[in-house]
Amino acid sequence: MRMMLSGLMAATLLTAPGVSAPAAAQTILLHAGRVITDANQPATGPATITVTDGKITAITPGFVDGPKEARVIDLKTKTVLPGLIDLHVHLQSNPGGDYRDEAVVSDDFATLVGARNALITVKAGFTTVRDLGSTRQGGFALRDATAKGLIPGPRIIASGPAVSIIGGHGDVNGFREDVAHALDAHNTCTGPVECAARVREFSKAGADVIKITATGGVLSQQGRGLGQHFTDPELKAIVDTAHSLGLRVAAHAHSARGVEAAARAGVDSAEHATFADVAAAKAMKASGTAMVPTLMALAGVKERLGKGIYTPTVEAKGREAVAQMGKALKAAKAEGATIGFGTDAGVFEHGRNAGEFALMVEWGGMTPREALASATTVAAKLLDKDTEIGRIAPGYAADIIAVDGDPLSDVRTLEQVGFVMARGRIID
Numbered sequence: 441m442r443m444m445l446s447g448l449m450a451a452t453l454l455t456a457p458g459v460s461a462p463a464a465a466q467t468i469l470l471h472a473g474r475v476i477t478d479a480n481q482p483a484t485g486p487a488t489i490t491v492t493d494g495k496i497t498a499i500t501p502g503f504v505d506g507p508k509e510a511r512v513i514d515l516k517t518k519t520v521l522p523g524l525i526d527l528h529v530h531l532q533s534n535p536g537g538d539y540r541d542e543a544v545v546s547d548d549f550a551t552l553v554g555a556r557n558a559l560i561t562v563k564a565g566f567t568t569v570r571d572l573g574s575t576r577q578g579g580f581a582l583r584d585a586t587a588k589g590l591i592p593g594p595r596i597i598a599s600g601p602a603v604s605i606i607g608g609h610g611d612v613n614g615f616r617e618d619v620a621h622a623l624d625a626h627n628t629c630t631g632p633v634e635c636a637a638r639v640r641e642f643s644k645a646g647a648d649v650i651k652i653t654a655t656g657g658v659l660s661q662q663g664r665g666l667g668q669h670f671t672d673p674e675l676k677a678i679v680d681t682a683h684s685l686g687l688r689v690a691a692h693a694h695s696a697r698g699v700e701a702a703a704r705a706g707v708d709s710a711e712h713a714t715f716a717d718v719a720a721a722k723a724m725k726a727s728g729t730a731m732v733p734t735l736m737a738l739a740g741v742k743e744r745l746g747k748g749i750y751t752p753t754v755e756a757k758g759r760e761a762v763a764q765m766g767k768a769l770k771a772a773k774a775e776g777a778t779i780g781f782g783t784d785a786g787v788f789e790h791g792r793n794a795g796e797f798a799l800m801v802e803w804g805g806m807t808p809r810e811a812l813a814s815a816t817t818v819a820a821k822l823l824d825k826d827t828e829i830g831r832i833a834p835g836y837a838a839d840i841i842a843v844d845g846d847p848l849s850d851v852r853t854l855e856q857v858g859f860v861m862a863r864g865r866i867i868d
């Protein structure tokens with residue numbers, strides 16, 4: 441009886457709404473009008489992409505038919521390209537909420553919000569995301585549920601909560617002390633030893649990447665500005681410990697000196713890097729720290745300033761940050777630092793992620809090709825997954841999208857994705 445029940449459950453889960461899970465070894469043929477196999481290569485002419493068991497198995501010139509049981513998808517009028525990668529999202533968050541919700545909304549509810557946002561995100565063409573800041577278990581649950589196909593969504597690389605200083609961005613703040621104590625996510629640390637321990641705890645809990653808040657942040661109630669929070673020895677301990685465990689470090693950092701300190705400590709990416717100047721950009725270049733500019737976060741904050749949505753503390757930090765739009769990206773690009781695509785979705789509405797491309801081009805001076813590479817080949821490398829995702833090639837995951845027009849001449853075409861396949865599953 442128990443076996444029958446679990447069998448029934450498995451059957452039900454495989455037909456979850458929004459996921460069409462192909463039967464084992466079913467072959468799908470995509471007839472593509474144009475194909476961008478790699479953002480750094482010219483697009484090629486009509487081709488047939490063969491997908492079996494969630495993987496790309498062949499790319500054949502022209503439109504060919506496979507075995508008669510194969511399903512054929514007509515994308516003959518479309519440009520087909522690798523699924524997009526967003527290196528910075530918060531699936532469990534929606535914009536404009538009251539910070540006091542933290543004391544009201546359960547972690548379970550937040551995870552269901554995350555499931556909804558995972559669907560919205562993958563429908564927008566993002567087949568991989570890095571979730572940088574969630575409840576203690578929620579980000580991992582979403583990661584595992586999408587990987588198993590229980591819910592439709594992107595491949596998720598999850599950090600769990602950010603490691604933060606006491607009273608800093610990422611700690612509970614804005615509440616009276618006893619309430620803050622009750623809401624504590626046990627994610628803060630003081631001194632190199634404690635910070636190394638936090639990294640090991642998060643590793644043990646299942647983190648794929650370590651997220652830290654190296655400086656103050658805009659949307660928290662902490663009123664200590666946007667400058668450096670962790671000390672240099674703390675940053676070094678975090679980075680060395682994470683790297684010893686094979687984990688990369690993504691550092692939220694706003695102020696120029698905060699970005700510089702994080703880069704010098706060897707973090708793998710500086711998230712936002714809003715005020716990065718020439719010296720900070722040089723430090724990023726020197727230590728191989730990628731910049732993830734999250735311009736959509738600034739756009740999202742800008743849309744909400746002056747509307748009584750944010751508290752005065754947040755409003756002041758928001759105005760300071762929004763005025764910087766594109767400046768740091770230009771500095772980082774001029775110094776030759778690596779630029780990875782990330783948006784901070786959750787600060788603005790999930791599903792608008794691709795709006796970042798136009799901001800990178802219009803405000804940051806990137807070419808459409810550079811912008812597309814930042815969300816495919818470059819992002820895949822930053823995730824250590826460049827032999828699995830970011831390109832359309834045999835052996836790669838079948839993460840494939842299609843758009844009208846040519847994204848290499850107009851990146852706004854990426855804001856209207858018409859077809860999405862994630863790990864071989866067609867998202868309806």
Ligand SMILES: [Zn+2]
Pocket residue numbers: 528529530572573784
């Ligand atoms: Zn963020």
